[in-house]
Amino acid sequence: MKKHNSRNKIASCVLYLAGSVTAQSVLAGGLVEELIDKTTFFGQVRLDAAYNTSGSENPYNQSDVPFQDVEVSRQAFLPPDLGGGRWGDVPIPALPFVLDTRDTVRRSDRLPENNYDFTQTILRFNGEMNTKFTRNLSLNIKVRALFDPEVNAGFDAMDVQNDQGGIAGGGGDRYADTGRTNFYQAKGRNGKNINPFEIAGRDYMLDFPTFILNYKTGKYDFRFGNQQIAWGQAVFFRTLDVANGLDFRRHLILDRAIEEYEDERTPKLAFRATMQATSNITADAFVGKFQPDVLPNPNSQYNVIPSQFYRPLDNYYSGDFDKKLDFGIRIKADYGNFGWQAMAVSRYNSLGVFRWAESGINKGLTPFGGTVGAVVETAYAAKPKCSGSQNPYDNFCRLYDSVGEALSHTPFTVGPGGVYSDKEWFSTASSVRLDGLDALNTAIGDFEALRDVFASPAANATEAAALLNTFFIGAGGSIRGQVQRDYYREQVFGLGGSYVNETEDIDSFWNQVIINLEVQYTPERVYTSPDLGKNGLTSDEYIFTAVAEKWHRWSETFPSAYLVAQYMHRSESDLVGLHLSGYGGNVGNTDYKRSDGISGADYLVFAGFQPWPNKKFVAEWAFLYDIRGGILAQPLIKWNPGSGLSVDLFYNYIKSNIRGDSADTLTRSLDHIQEVGLRIAYQL
């Protein structure tokens, strides 16, 4: 009876959350009682917590960006467009109390410190309902509801509202930029949720990872609804696993490694048909609504986009990408010890392509920019308005009525918590695989309003530094950047083969090793360009993955350990999809070094688990090694004491400079993460 009541409670919860009717009315009807009889319910409550042991904060968040605690000298220069020669040739002399053209700045003097001792504290409920209407027809709904009690609240934009006029909104929905740290919402620039099956707020979210109607008849199976589709044999490496994007909001990709992307795959509304074509061959096809990756918000614990930028404006709706379809087919064959698979997918790349964006925020330099700002405003106002075919490149004229209006047509906005110095600019750019010099020149080239406010291309880093510091001083502190995200269709082709090795000596370690080779080829894939250019960077990519799996019993007492070794080579992009030409560059509090790229990315994985007898305990491990010197290590111990309880204790250790240049490693972006994690789950 207790169990029945418990089931009814879960049923109420799932049905209520499903949203069509209230739980009370649902449970009241006899028809529904009958349906509940055909239904299974599952519920689980879970605590996910992680504690930062690195002593470092996320370098993409306000409290620990490059040069956060370093005093940096800045000097304003006469712009070339105002007769200053080349950038840096003519410093504007400082006059005490009159012209503040030279200063030193330290970010931490301008911004409050908001550290995360706990990098993760999430309370969540996972519910599942499965109704079998008939032997053929069933409905499956999974609910994921989570709440963040905000042990550390994170950055609050209101704390800096009195500096440089605060962080201004405009030009799109700035829900994640202008207030307290927003941990979960993910919206397009028009303010609509990117995931239509989601309700989210700053500190909570609720979504339906699965909401499908399943019809199975004979050798055919059809699924319609919000769902995840996973292809390929490689674990963690997504060589053929291309149907769904990833949701990085909750814990990036740092959950229990053996779960792969269970909590990360972004579900999509899709129709999927699978067929057992022959005794050996299965065919699997889908067509679904394109659903992009979801990135963490600025200043959230696992944010990976510099918070000196506004949250990227997502053109998912404004670019009509929400109306686009992905589709694909896979054939998989197994012949005992041999197998092969082939797939073709036409999809929009879910990571998308980032490029400079017009801010749409009309905010000038005065009064925040002191005398330099006032001089620039005056100089701008002194220019006659361009007319006819005139432009600010070739003519001494202005396009807009004010500097503020001009800046609204550029990717830059005056405001606190942006970039304060040239050094910070270059280092921050390279931290996200951009080249600071190229990105600056591209912005100037793509947005004529920047030329309008006296910016002009820089020939080298020295000139760029002069330009940047002039603008930062003129802005009265820092300038915030703006990027946007677009998506491009690509055709992805994949081939794979599997082989189960059998040796004459059945006691050989190599007996029953399962080998899988997978290759992906994508012609004309479009990537974010390291200069944030508007057309991205296009190149053909191939990805090769080799996987060897083995279950090996070391002793009579312990069950077999699962061991998997993998190798991946990527010709153009890194594991998360950023182009390798943006690799290199300078790291942390160092001077500019050009991002000259790397020729290919190679990763090794060794992972596995060792159950204790009766599986009450399971020791797990996962090591990802970037052969250029980075490592991600995750040891984990899982305890299944029974009675519905399970406990995971793990440690995430990321390092980027085991050898070589850390700027060339994948893990450079995350090497601030060293955390001990705990997950406690209880089945209702």
Place this chain on the structure above:
Amino acid sequence: MHIRKYDLNFGRRELLKGIACGAGTGILMPIEKVMAKDMPLTNAYPDELYSIEAQTKGKISVGDYITKANVEHAKHILDPSMYDQIKNAGRRIKIKAPTTDLRQLFNHAYYEAMQRNIAEGRTGKFNADGNVVDPQGNPWGGGVPFISPKTGVEVWANMAMSWGRADANTYAIKQWDFGADGKLEYQYDFQWVELQMQARTDRKVFRGYDKELRRQTVYFTNSADVRGTSFLSNWSVDQRQIPDLYGYLPEFRRVRQFPANQRFEPLIPGATWFLTDPWAAGDPFLTWGNHKIVERKPMLIACSGNFSGTDDNWQPKEQEGNPIFWESEYEMAPDIIVTSCEPVAFPRSPVSKKLVYVDARNSVPCGCVRYDRQGKLWANFEMAFGQFVGGGKDGKRVVMSADGKTPAWSWTYVMIYDHQNKRMSRTHHAKKGVGTESLFQIDEDWLFETYCTQQALQSLGRA
């Protein structure tokens, strides 16, 4: 009445002699003759082999419980695991009257198939590879190949070729796992499916799969952490081959191939059984070796009954005061073949040997005791069987078999007691579970498409 004709130890002596000379089943009359003419089993064995009173010198009678207090009187007719459970773990078993109708030990269709074999003088034989073939040399079809097994390997072949003694079986299984302190720790529901590709009662090959013997799927539906996990074993007709194993793990959301030699690993936390255990011959019989008949003797087994006392969901009663055990009914069986074999194809097996207690009358294993590498008693996969007759509101409940006319026969419960860790996995054949259902009238095509293909695993898997 043969009891007057023979002395008390006649039956035991004959059984022992039979091992030495490779005698078949039946002391007074071959089992084939009993089966062919539907005669009572008392025609095959002297009464004293059926008599608990005779075997315990009058200390225990039908209707009695065997407990710690009197188990010493029955030690010689219990397997060592049962003896230890009763002696040291607080178990009790109730003694029922012996079964003398051979039909009650079989599924109807299976029985009929064997009668046809007898009528045709048809029996199995081993080919050069050691596999069982029919007289024409084709893969065996129709009933157990060796109705009257004379060697260890024949017994193992009988057990392995057709587990559930029907062409298609699908069981809803509920499992409770208890810790050493007797507390319930884990609870599971799963569907267990067996579909014979060959060795079928109709002697046909299912859908032309002539390279396969059986497809078998285990599909977990509860608890939440294992829900959606499933494994499909494709058994080759060549019993030297370890089955191909495919699995769907919810975390991966796709079907993956698993190494075939994972036969000694707990599939789920808390479980005391491995893939090698079910039906005693959980692995192809030629992947084990040194098959021997160790002993033949009368013993107590749970070969019949154990259904009428179950509830509407076919759940047995828990033992009063010691719920890690079901209340169980045991009876005297006249001829138990104690057979052993060793895992020769699994060099890293933690098991040194299995000792299986097989009812010679139907070649069904009632106890499978495995020993660790040190030769110590490890665990017993104890199975109870019977016709699904009795109980219900009016006491006349009958669950029909595949033909819809005759009573179903199947296993009723399985208990797997781990003697070394004092843990118990207690299961029963349920009418329904969480997302599971037992069926006896089965559309085999539906069963195949729903459970027995890779696509089926994908479809069953948690989305």
